[in-house]
Amino acid sequence: xxRFTQSFAAVFAAALFAAAAWAGQTRPAAKPAAAxxxxxxxxxxxxxxxxxxxxxxVMEVFSDYSxxxxxxxxxxxxxxxxxxxxxxxxxxxxxxxxxxxxxxxxEHSREAALYANAAARIGKFPEVDAALYDKxxxxxxxxxxxxxxxxxxxxxxxxxxxxxxxSGAMDAYVDADSAVGSxxxxxxxxxxxxxxxxxxxxxxxxxxxxxxxRFIDEQLQAx
Amino acid sequence: xxxxxxxxxxxxxARVFLGVIFVYAAYTKLRESFLLFAMAIDAYKLVPExxxxxxxxxxxxxxxxxxxxxxxxxxQRLVTTCATLLLGVFFCVMVHAYRAGQEISCGCFGLGExxxxxxxxxDGALLVLSLTLAVxxxxxxxxxxxxxxxVATEPALAEKP
Numbered sequence: 001x002x003r004f005t006q007s008f009a010a011v012f013a014a015a016l017f018a019a020a021a022w023a024g025q026t027r028p029a030a031k032p033a034a035a036x037x038x039x040x041x042x043x044x045x046x047x048x049x050x051x052x053x054x055x056x057x058v059m060e061v062f063s064d065y066s067x068x069x070x071x072x073x074x075x076x077x078x079x080x081x082x083x084x085x086x087x088x089x090x091x092x093x094x095x096x097x098x099x100x101x102x103x104x105x106x107e108h109s110r111e112a113a114l115y116a117n118a119a120a121r122i123g124k125f126p127e128v129d130a131a132l133y134d135k136x137x138x139x140x141x142x143x144x145x146x147x148x149x150x151x152x153x154x155x156x157x158x159x160x161x162x163x164x165x166x167s168g169a170m171d172a173y174v175d176a177d178s179a180v181g182s183x184x185x186x187x188x189x190x191x192x193x194x195x196x197x198x199x200x201x202x203x204x205x206x207x208x209x210x211x212x213x214r215f216i217d218e219q220l221q222a223x
Numbered sequence: 224x225x226x227x228x229x230x231x232x233x234x235x236x237a238r239v240f241l242g243v244i245f246v247y248a249a250y251t252k253l254r255e256s257f258l259l260f261a262m263a264i265d266a267y268k269l270v271p272e273x274x275x276x277x278x279x280x281x282x283x284x285x286x287x288x289x290x291x292x293x294x295x296x297x298x299q300r301l302v303t304t305c306a307t308l309l310l311g312v313f314f315c316v317m318v319h320a321y322r323a324g325q326e327i328s329c330g331c332f333g334l335g336e337x338x339x340x341x342x343x344x345x346d347g348a349l350l351v352l353s354l355t356l357a358v359x360x361x362x363x364x365x366x367x368x369x370x371x372x373x374v375a376t377e378p379a380l381a382e383k384p
Binding site for chain 2: 185187188201202203204205206207208210211212214215218
């Protein structure tokens with residue numbers, strides 16, 4: 001290859017990269033992206049969202065209560081986020097149920113999701129959500145979902161939760177969440193979507209809190 | 224003995240193809256926040272978080288440099304060796320994660336593509352291609368050295384009665 005051909009190839013490569021970069025910059029149009037942020041918040045069942053709906057960052061998490069990585073994510077990332085970002089109106093957190101089917105150890109996932117949705121209906125989602133993760137090792141083994149939920153609710157609330165679960169009305173919520181997940185291409189749990197500044201990013205489920213916090217701060221700074 | 228050689232245009236096409244793949248891989252990472260790529264590296268749980276962040280900052284630029292160098296055809300032996308080593312490392316960590324049953328994003332072209340038999344086959348194929356280019360680059364260089372040496376010794380032989 002002579003010098004001229006080599007120079008031409010180098011210029012061609014640089015032009016290719018510049019064109020790709022330009023295409024990438026023009027891709028996320030501002031308006032539809034802004035609409036995306038709003039729709040992500042509106043789509044969520046009102047009682048399974050935590051924090052302010054007008055928060056600049058929306059975090060949508062597809063989770064299975066039996067999944068150990070989901071528990072780790074909840075314990076090491078969601079809990080610290082709760083104080084620093086969710087309760088301060090910086091992040092709106094949406095829980096989506098995505099109970100895995102036919103997986104050993106996940107036999108009670110759907111039941112747990114039904115209880116969580118029923119609790120959400122009566123405004124007790126945070127308590128039941130926390131209890132299901134806290135006692136995951138117990139109820140996934142012996143199926144005592146009811147007992148774990150009953151431990152954090154008053155007898156009156158528990159009666160309503162049981163009625164809602166028994167009515168079968170909560171199945172629609174769980175199915176709807178799973179359908180949203182499947183439509184988005186969710187294949188494993190937790191799957192985390194973070195929407196900010198008109199752009200939705202897929203965040204790895206095993207993300208550490210420090211990296212997640214840095215990323216959220218970066219998004220908030222750009223807001 | 225008959226000499227077999229790969230046509231130059233096939234080699235050039237393979238080199239440019241590999242170069243474009245590297246440029247595209249760099250582009251998918253550079254258009255996003257480096258923290259997203261750092262999260263993908265951190266998900267492999269092979270290096271400390273600080274190292275993952277460092278790799279996420281440097282690697283896309285390395286891929287871009289390699290891609291441009293492959294397309295341009297400069298320093299072929301060095302460039303194809305670096306590309307092969309890099310693809311070899313990628314392949315090894317991906318196989319390790321796949322065998323460990325980690326359901327993580329491969330991070331090859333940004334996030335969202337989970338490690339699977341398909342991603343392993345694709346990266347394996349790229350590794351074989353890169354290795355072939357490296358071997359051919361060294362082989363060609365050796366052949367030209369031998370040819371040059373032969374030309375240099377010819378006049379000396381011709382002077383002999």
